[in-house]
């Protein structure tokens with residue numbers, strides 16, 4: 001099983017993950033703001049901007065991240081922001097709390113000007129993540145893995161935690177990694193989604209423009 005320092009590392013990542021969440025008053029806007037394609041796009045832009053800020057804070061609290069070369073820190077965040085946000089929004093769908101966010105988030109994403117050809121794989125991914133029933137430790141760890149190793153082969157010792165929580169499912173960690181491959185493909189779809197929004201003159205916030213290299 002996990003060594004003492006691995007447990008400490010996982011606890012540090014879990015604590016950072018639980019500490020850095022979208023503020024409730026921002027998430028609650030999902031329930032109250034108007035419903036139109038334009039309003040949905042604006043609200044999702046606000047959610048994404050908040051989510052990037054939360055992701056940066058979470059990442060800075062991952063032990064060792066701040067000792068990386070600054071260029072690498074930026075490159076890791078830029079390379080993984082979309083995947084980390086798919087993961088985070090997917091966890092909203094599978095957590096079903098707070099009440100109501102799941103339905104309205106799904107509805108607003110479906111009616112925000114994203115073409116059906118991208119909606120289908122996006123919501124297939126949301127369903128497949130929900131089916132994994134990840135606990136907060138696994139969600140935090142998977143997000144940290146997504147951010148820290150966007151291209152390098154995944155280190156093996158993360159698998160120890162999964163056997164701990166899913167002893168009856170020896171291939172559980174492989175299933176998790178399979179989701180990361182699916183997540184990678186959503187990255188490509190997302191690039192297309194961004195350019196189709198830009199064609200129809202949708203504006204993003206400075207932070208999103210910087211992290212997604214648009215405008």
Ligand SMILES: Cc1cccc(C)c1-c1noc(C(C)C)c1COc1ccc(-c2ccc3cc(C(=O)O)ncc3c2)cc1
Pocket residue numbers: 021022027030041044045046047048051082085086088089092097098101105109204208
């Ligand atoms: C559309 C899309 C799908 C997946 C990824 C991206 C980047 C986009 C995407 N692509 O572009 C955009 C904007 C710019 C239009 C988006 C919208 O991204 C997001 C990113 C995160 C969330 C988000 C995150 C955490 C939440 C926590 C809670 C809660 O704890 O209750 N509730 C609601 C939450 C909502 C929503 C939309």
